[in-house]
Amino acid sequence: MxxxxxxxxxxxxxxxxxxxxxxxxxxxxxxxxxxxxxxxxxxxxxxxxxxxxxxxxxxxxxxxxxxxxxxxxxxxxxxxxxxxxxxxxxxxxxxxxxxxxxxxxxxxxxxxxxxxxxxxxxxxxxxxxxxxxxxxxANTAPGGIRSWIATGKKGEVYLAFFNLNSARTVISTTVSSLSKAFPTINFGSCSYKEVWSAKDYGSLQHSLSASVDSHGCALFILTCT
CATH class of the missing domain: 2.80.10 (Trefoil (Acidic Fibroblast Growth Factor, subunit A))
Incomplete structure (x- = not known):
């Protein structure tokens, strides 16, 4: 484990x-x-x-x-x-x-x-x-939190948080962590929005946090210049 x-x-x-x-x-x-x-x-x-x-x-x-x-x-x-x-x-x-x-x-x-x-x-x-x-x-056993990141055809970045816990949980990541996943993308120039709520949060600053319902997920689209 x-x-x-x-x-x-x-x-x-x-x-x-x-x-x-x-x-x-x-x-x-x-x-x-x-x-x-x-x-x-x-x-x-x-x-x-x-x-x-x-x-x-x-x-x-x-x-x-x-x-x-x-x-x-x-x-x-x-x-x-x-x-x-x-x-x-x-x-x-x-x-x-x-x-x-x-x-x-x-x-x-x-x-x-x-x-x-x-x-x-x-x-x-x-x-x-x-x-x-x-x-x-944190033991990587069933439960806890998971994240997923990928790029789209137009260069946009998709970031998903999954909460496997039995209670609402704050899940977060930082610009530096995102940069490790995709070193060629300038995450300091990104704006982002959450898909399910259709809410636009504007510029990404230092970190991205989401309070995710039990067994729920949050999906963000990041657009970087």
């Missing part, structure tokens, strides 16, 4: 090294990301990113929450704007705990509100947990 590494987006104490390294960057006008910067262990690795949006109010009765959630963020994978990074836990975690992230429909809920701190942590103030990245060993 082969063993490889996988990136796990999860929740942990805010005091562990895995919780520090988040930063904000502007992708284009009115579009920003919260990204994880790798440490000295992986200096050449592209950052892992989630898209950020301000928590939006839906009606007059929600105005009372405007001050409470001022400055707080919703975070979502690129193809799941309606699903936000969520912590269902209502207790503080110990320094040894690392729970996998979950995504659920976006709502005005404290469990989905995140705040980027000056020390590089991404904290959920309600639970006291911080978003964290951890590299873990």
């Amino acid at each position: 082969g063993v490889s590494e996988k990136l796990v987006v999860g929740l942990s104490s805010c005091h562990v090294p895995e919780a520090k390294g988040w930063f904000s960057q502007t992708v284009e006008e009115n579009l920003e990301q919260i990204c994880w910067r790798w440490g000295s262990r992986s200096k050449k690795a592209e950052p892992f990113c989630l898209y950020k949006t301000e928590a939006s109010l839906q009606s007059d009765e929600d105005v009372e929450y405007s001050e409470k959630y001022r400055g707080k963020l919703h975070l979502h994978a690129s193809n799941r704007e309606g699903f936000c990074f969520d912590t269902s836990s209502k207790r503080k975690r110990t320094s040894k705990e690392h729970k996998r992230a979950s995504f659920s429909p976006c709502r005005l809920d404290a469990n989905q509100m995140w705040e980027l701190s000056n020390n590089g942590t991404l904290m959920n103030s309600y639970s006291g947990s911080c978003a964290s990245i951890k590299v873990m060993k």
Whole structure:
């Protein structure tokens, strides 16, 4: 049974090294990301990113929450704007705990509100947990995640993510990883869209992430110049 590494987006104490390294960057006008910067262990690795949006109010009765959630963020994978990074836990975690992230429909809920701190942590103030990245060993057994990549007749690139797990899972890849598969393609000049939702995401920046339903898939078309 082969063993490889996988990136796990999860929740942990805010005091562990895995919780520090988040930063904000502007992708284009009115579009920003919260990204994880790798440490000295992986200096050449592209950052892992989630898209950020301000928590939006839906009606007059929600105005009372405007001050409470001022400055707080919703975070979502690129193809799941309606699903936000969520912590269902209502207790503080110990320094040894690392729970996998979950995504659920976006709502005005404290469990989905995140705040980027000056020390590089991404904290959920309600639970006291911080978003964290951890590299873990992954056995190539049934279950887990799979990816597939190919080129089309006109030079377009097709990228598919398959989630074989029993829960929705965030699957991601980086520009550097794509370049290893097709060295002659300039992935830094690509735009991309998701086939099933027909959503256009514009320019590819550093990484591509998708929150994929259990036993589901996401299919992207990348057009590069």
